[in-house]
């Protein structure tokens with residue numbers, strides 16, 4: 001039996017979270033420390049290694065670290081442990097990460113994109129359990145995606161697969177940050193939902209949201225629960241667009257589960273029921289019947305437990 005420690009690291013522009021995770025997905029112990037990204041990559045790598053060492057020292061017993069998995073918001077070359085690009089981390093373009101960390105820590109280190117490790121976390125220990133082919137969609141500032149096919153992250157030829165946010169749902173729609181028109185990110189993200197509400201308010205729609213100073217998904221959800229028609233419409237429209245994109249994925253891959261996470265997913269069934277309805281209408285009948293759309297279960301810890309699972313499965 002492998003009683004080594006597997007550690008997941010959730011590396012963000014502001015904080016580093018590291019956790020030792022059991023083989024059942026339980027976080028045995030977790031620590032959080034500032035990333036201090038402005039002090040450059042060597043400093044951040046030292047801080048990651050320090051966090052992993054502190055974590056393993058805080059756990060009783062003499063288990064060795066079997067491996068460390070790291071999720072990072074950026075484009076990653078998994079095989080070479082290289083970060084191509086991380087928008088929130090200064091100096092991380094084309095940065096070699098894992099060789100330096102492996103030398104500091106004396107154990108295998110594996111790096112992947114944050115959306116991929118979150119998908120893996122939900123697959124292994126959350127709302128994706130029991131499914132073989134799964135898509136994770138994260139609705140937040142942007143729209144992220146991660147594909148688990150045959151129980152493994154599907155990365156594509158250059159580790160870019162799973163970019164669900166840039167599927168177009170309206171070829172004449174809003175221009176996305178990627179340059180394309182009508183990406184789902186422009187409709188089902190916080191920005192997309194708030195923009196829709198603002199446009200309707202500017203056009204004179206009656207709504208309790210008119211008195212809200214700063215529109216956020218939380219405020220819109222609050223008013224939706226209280227029956228405000230515009231607030232409900234905003235989520236339903238986001239869910240409808242989400243369903244258009246999910247129907248394409250269902251037709252292409254015949255996946256069995258879509259796990260929806262991120263802050264916007266707190267609006268729950270307002271969004272998910274609209275997406276389910278659209279998928280039932282749009283996808284091919286067998287594809288539509290095969291796929292279940294559910295809410296994520298692990299919240300912010302999906303990335304951390306998924307990163308640990310990645311390290312554990314890479315070692316076996």
Ligand SMILES: [Zn+2]
Pocket residue numbers: 165166167176177178179180183185
């Ligand atoms: Zn795009």
